[in-house]
Amino acid sequence: MQTVDTVIHARWIIPVEPASVTYDHHALVINNGRIIDLLPSSEATAHYQAKHTEHLPDHALLPGLVNCHTHAAMSLLRGIADDLPLMDWLQNHIWPLEQKWVSEAFVKDGTDLAIAEMLRGGTTCFNDMYFFPDITAQQAVQHGIRACVGFVVIDFPSVWAESGDAYINKGLALHDELRQQPLVRTSFAPHAPYTVSDEPLQKIRTYADELDIPINMHVHETAFEVDSAQQQSGKRPLQRLHELGLLSPAFIAVHMTQLTADEIALVAEQGAHIVHCPESNLKLASGFCPVAQCLAAGINVALGTDGAASNNDLDMLGEMRTAALLAKAVASDASAVPAMTALRMATLNGAKALGLADEIGSLTIGKAADVIAIDLSELETQPLFDPISQIVYAANRQQVTDVWVAGKRLLNKRQLTTLDSDELKAKLAVWQQRLSAKP
Known part of the structure; x- marks a missing residue:
């Protein structure tokens, strides 16, 4: 069994390449910031031991x-x-x-x-x-x-x-x-x-x-x-x-x-x-x-x-x-x-x-692990017949729960991991005063 950094199990994985394909109950395997496998969840469990395992039973994984x-x-x-x-x-x-x-x-x-x-x-x-x-x-x-x-x-x-x-x-x-x-x-x-x-x-x-x-x-x-x-x-x-x-x-x-x-x-x-x-x-x-x-x-x-x-x-x-x-x-x-x-x-x-198609843009083995998870269990995206159609025509950005860039988690259950929201809001209040001041 191979040890890897992260395995993300999801209800759906939409890789973008190949087009119009949606994988049900699959897992994305990430190591050293890159995608090394995409396979059924049962097989991922049998083949990989992950330092971090994420189960997202109501989510679709997409490229960032x-x-x-x-x-x-x-x-x-x-x-x-x-x-x-x-x-x-x-x-x-x-x-x-x-x-x-x-x-x-x-x-x-x-x-x-x-x-x-x-x-x-x-x-x-x-x-x-x-x-x-x-x-x-x-x-x-x-x-x-x-x-x-x-x-x-x-x-x-x-x-x-x-x-x-x-x-x-x-x-x-x-x-x-x-x-x-x-x-x-x-x-x-x-x-x-x-x-x-x-x-x-x-x-x-x-x-x-x-x-x-x-x-x-x-x-x-x-x-x-x-x-x-x-x-x-x-x-x-x-x-x-x-x-x-x-x-x-x-x-x-x-x-x-x-x-x-x-x-x-x-x-x-x-x-x-x-x-x-x-x-x-x-x-x-x-x-x-x-x-x-x-x-x-x-x-x-x-x-x-x-x-x-x-x-x-x-x-x-x-x-x-x-x-x-x-x-x-x-x-x-x-x-x-x-x-x-x-x-x-x-x-x-x-x-x-941008000249980055070999690096990002799809969930393809070998590419950087720039990945997002969208929760499709909300009432606004039910009932669900086609995940791709539902994401484009019905989902909203508040349903994005998790984000990884090069395998690093930057959004964890809607919480930013590298930015302090309260500190940022305090700075924005100062800018609002400055920019709205009359000349």
Whole structure:
């Protein structure tokens, strides 16, 4: 009998790979932070002696959710300027507050809040874009969550850097610092076509190729963005990015609510990824990403929440449900984006976009043990005929009871193990006072 770190027995295991498969009364075997077996519970008991054994008779085990687009620290701005269109929201509310308040302390406390919320909702990996990415990385390491930390690049100065070159150089230095961190990866994160000029984008493309890291960017988020670009340059933003050589399997285009058939074909041909943020797009009235068309074209479409300032939560279970429902309405097809597709978008597709599909995104032998448990015994998820459908269309994040990242338990029966909720709430009360103070 082999001795291992952990065996988790569950009523259902939904591995995502292979698709649409659910294993009944199976166990997941974890050793040294990795999945080493997935087999019937009776066989697991006969073959493995575990240092820690968990019995979850009412739960489904899934791969941890991958939130493929966040601005984690902006959680401190949740609800501060609601019910406004994107450019009004940004220019007249969010950017002035950021100019006044963003600092290392702001990013530290805001990131802690985001990590706490994400872990309690089953997210085990997030792809971030914000100032002070070194602080975001530091907090991710401290609390044990997996992260891809983006190096923001914009043309104008901020508290983080004073020029395009300075943003890039700081990002390159941080990339070198994080090389040995097993849970934190890096990417370039030029903000958007309307805030980043050609020269820094060309440099980013060169460095990203050399370092083999992704580039993620807000693209075609609103009709206003696309129309403005056409008026100024005669080109749609996606065309400009393609001419600059950015579209590739390393490129992650976030939002993409304004797409023509030719642009969908171009993205598919270049192998770029799309991150769909349905709730943020709905709240800001930015438009609808044609998800069903993109998937049909062979594009890898992942899911993100965007920041809590524009969502207003980091709830990937909710995002899955909204993505599935919205896609049906946009496509006028009730079979568009079925439950399994939505789950894959929130797990394996996100891992693929980040270049992590060999490491996370499915409960596959050899991959990291990023695992979540959802209690399906609640009245709200009864009666239960199909666990996958029930998770996407009926379950809520309060039913996520346990979370492991690389085999380490970060949520234990709804209690965070690496964050002090009371201490965090005290810090948030201080930020609420600061941010709501009149100038």
